Amino acid sequence: MEHNFNLVTNDQHHLEIGGLDTVELVQKYQTPLVVYDVSKIKQQIAGFKTVFEQNDVDYEISYASKAFSCLGIYQLMQKENLHLDVVSGGELFTAQQAGFDLSKVSFHGNNKSLAEIETAVEAGVGIIVLDNFDEIDLLSNYLADTHQQANVLMRITPGISAHTHNYIQTGQEDSKFGFDLNSGQAEKALKIILANPDLIMKGFHSHIGSQIFEVNGFEMAAEKLVDLAHDWYRKYDYQPEVINVGGGFGIAYTNEDKPLAPEVFVDAIIKKIKEKTTEYGLQMPAIWIEPGRSIVGPAGYNLYTVGSRKEVPGKDAYVSVDGGMGDNIRPALYQAEYEAVVANKMNQETVETVRVAGKYCESGDILIQQAALPKTQPGDVVAMLNTGAYGYSMASNYNRNLKPAVVFVENGQDKLAIKRQTYQDLIQLENQLY
Ligand SMILES: Cc1ncc(COP(=O)(O)O)c(C=O)c1O
Numbered sequence: 001m002e003h004n005f006n007l008v009t010n011d012q013h014h015l016e017i018g019g020l021d022t023v024e025l026v027q028k029y030q031t032p033l034v035v036y037d038v039s040k041i042k043q044q045i046a047g048f049k050t051v052f053e054q055n056d057v058d059y060e061i062s063y064a065s066k067a068f069s070c071l072g073i074y075q076l077m078q079k080e081n082l083h084l085d086v087v088s089g090g091e092l093f094t095a096q097q098a099g100f101d102l103s104k105v106s107f108h109g110n111n112k113s114l115a116e117i118e119t120a121v122e123a124g125v126g127i128i129v130l131d132n133f134d135e136i137d138l139l140s141n142y143l144a145d146t147h148q149q150a151n152v153l154m155r156i157t158p159g160i161s162a163h164t165h166n167y168i169q170t171g172q173e174d175s176k177f178g179f180d181l182n183s184g185q186a187e188k189a190l191k192i193i194l195a196n197p198d199l200i201m202k203g204f205h206s207h208i209g210s211q212i213f214e215v216n217g218f219e220m221a222a223e224k225l226v227d228l229a230h231d232w233y234r235k236y237d238y239q240p241e242v243i244n245v246g247g248g249f250g251i252a253y254t255n256e257d258k259p260l261a262p263e264v265f266v267d268a269i270i271k272k273i274k275e276k277t278t279e280y281g282l283q284m285p286a287i288w289i290e291p292g293r294s295i296v297g298p299a300g301y302n303l304y305t306v307g308s309r310k311e312v313p314g315k316d317a318y319v320s321v322d323g324g325m326g327d328n329i330r331p332a333l334y335q336a337e338y339e340a341v342v343a344n345k346m347n348q349e350t351v352e353t354v355r356v357a358g359k360y361c362e363s364g365d366i367l368i369q370q371a372a373l374p375k376t377q378p379g380d381v382v383a384m385l386n387t388g389a390y391g392y393s394m395a396s397n398y399n400r401n402l403k404p405a406v407v408f409v410e411n412g413q414d415k416l417a418i419k420r421q422t423y424q425d426l427i428q429l430e431n432q433l434y
């Protein structure tokens with residue numbers, strides 16, 4: 001099958017990533033192995049920066065680190081001058097340990113604990129994104145008790161249903177995230193925030209969902225936020241310094257997926273915000289985005305070794321690999337589709353479609369339902385493409401399988417970002433009880 005993913009093949013007909021032979025990477029690090037092509041990450045970031053600069057607006061790109069979080073990726077984002085979105089004490093701790101400038105961190109989440117709020121304030125986190133009334137109370141009480149102030153954004157649920165999988169929609173009215181606009185929750189929250197001098201209200205945040213292919217949901221959300229700014233300026237003399245439109249820019253997982261380039265979405269959002277603020281005579285806010293998937297997704301590859309094969313009369317065979325839902329739960333969870341190549345047989349024609357099965361004890365642990373591949377043998381290396389977002393970050397130790405190693409590659413150099421777990425790691429937190 002022809003792949004549109006600009007795959008590079010070397011003289012030995014092996015897949016190459018970042019100038020390195022994947023078969024050699026597998027010999028060095030074993031499988032399952034997650035490989036990130038650092039130059040692809042940088043390219044996407046550069047694409048976002050260019051579109052902001054062409055439009056001549058104040059902006060920040062905040063990497064939504066739930067897509068893939070570890071010390072190395074935080075350090076890379078810092079080198080790229082990005083902001084960071086974290087959603088838990090764990091992501092915050094990791095950013096801190098990576099030496100990330102915490103004044104460039106936004107802290108998200110629909111149920112931040114007091115301990116997390118305390119840690120965030122004490123660590124000097126740049127922005128706390130307020131998600132609900134309980135959280136306003138929790139933060140306000142903590143700030144009053146400790147005589148401090150905090151910068152906040154208010155997460156607004158704009159009432160827009162993005163066309164994506166139900167589990168990853170977030171902008172519709174009935175969402176667990178944010179203050180709902182239509183019921184008046186958002187306005188009530190604004191009044192509470194503005195009345196509290198400890199809460200420095202920087203602006204609005206909205207995020208309509210993930211893996212979105214259409215521009216109009218973003219345009220509608222942007223328009224709603226500026227309409228709101230206009231309304232609240234008249235009523236409360238308040239204008240947002242920042243409008244954060246979240247992430248969610250869709251990527252191609254298969255050849256059938258034809259998303260717009262992520263920066264095309266951003267261009268449309270900027271233009272809409274400019275147009276509406278000019279129309280209303282408002283100050284132009286800084287525009288922040290929070291992409292996760294579009295930055296790391298296309299840069300990631302999961303490499304597996306082929307093991308057993310099972311023929312089923314009249315159906316595609318199962319070709320099992322040494323990983324599965326423990327390192328990529330997306331196919332089982334969202335029926336997500338991926339494509340794969342046989343990394344050591346890049347010159348061979350695809351001759352059959354097979355089901356690429358994981359090794360976990362679940363019938364649903366099928367990584368690809370219809371993979372067009374050359375004939376495989378045990379020991380072949382299967383490379384699943386575009387696995388960089390929400391793969392390793394949602395990994396588990398189900399069946400006590402080990403989480404894979406993660407390697408960053410660039411210009412012919414490989415760097416081990418995360419070691420493979422060991423069996424000893426699995427019992428490290430456990431006590432012998434009997
Ligand atoms: C608040 C927020 N910002 C950003 C993101 C990143 O989304 P994506 O990885 O689709 O760009 C998410 C996840 O959907 C999110 O919930």
Ligand SMILES: N[C@@H](CCCC[NH3+])C(=O)O
Nearest residue numbers: 066168210211330389390
């Ligand atoms: N984990 C989801 C996206 C979650 C978005 C987080 N708000 C996915 O793999 O598509």
